[in-house]
Amino acid sequence: MKGLLVWITGLAGSGKTTLAAMVESGLRAKGVRTVHVDGDAVREIFGNELGFHREDRLKNAWRIARLCSFLTSQGFAVVCSTVSLFHEIHGYNRKTNSGYLEVHLAVSAAELTRRNKKGLYGKGGKQVVGRDIEPEFPKKPDMMLANDNKTQLGQNAGAIISKAAKMAAGK
Numbered sequence: 001m002k003g004l005l006v007w008i009t010g011l012a013g014s015g016k017t018t019l020a021a022m023v024e025s026g027l028r029a030k031g032v033r034t035v036h037v038d039g040d041a042v043r044e045i046f047g048n049e050l051g052f053h054r055e056d057r058l059k060n061a062w063r064i065a066r067l068c069s070f071l072t073s074q075g076f077a078v079v080c081s082t083v084s085l086f087h088e089i090h091g092y093n094r095k096t097n098s099g100y101l102e103v104h105l106a107v108s109a110a111e112l113t114r115r116n117k118k119g120l121y122g123k124g125g126k127q128v129v130g131r132d133i134e135p136e137f138p139k140k141p142d143m144m145l146a147n148d149n150k151t152q153l154g155q156n157a158g159a160i161i162s163k164a165a166k167m168a169a170g171k
Contacts, residue, residue: 002099002168003071003072003074003075003076003077003078003098003099004078004097004099004100004101004164004167005072005077005078005080005093005097005099005100006023006079006101006160006164007080007084007090007093007101007102007103008020008023008079008160009082009083009084009085009102009103009104009105010083010105010106010107010147011083011135013111013112014107015105015147015153016082016083016105017038017040017081018153019105019156019157019160020036020038020080021036022153022157022161023079023160023161023164026158027164027168030161030165032077032168033076033077034076034077034078034079035071036079036081037064037067037068037079037080037081037082038081038082039061039064039081039083039084042060042063042067042082046060046063057084057086058086061082061084062089064080064082065084065092065093065096068093068097069092069097077164085135085136085137085138087136087138087139090102090139099168100142101142101143101160101163102138102140102141102142103141103142103143103160104141104143104144104145105146106144106145106146107146108148111148142163143159143163
């Protein structure tokens, strides 16, 4: 089996981590050697020493992308959930991973505000991508998925699992 990177990106609150966990579980059920890499977990692993300004976000994105590429080189299917909305990161992923599936989650502003668990879309707070920092959405994602409700979440997981399983099998 060749390595595969499923890069699930979108704004904070778009459902990346929830979707990635479903995709990881679905791929494992199909016998694919899978690992989930989450952007927030990578921050924590490295001691949360980075801030949230653009420069620190980019540094964390490079960490995530390089870690994912290392794991895919070992034959893993990596499902990554991360904001990491930088064109240079997307380009690196495409260049470095022969099996690359870029998924952009699109969620309405109203739904992001409703989900606002971390308080990111209120006044003040951290440098938020999409509010304080201009996002660089993928130019040509392999999949562009709306993710405003639970029905879409299940459908999205199924679509990604189907495509990723075929890629992992070399089809």
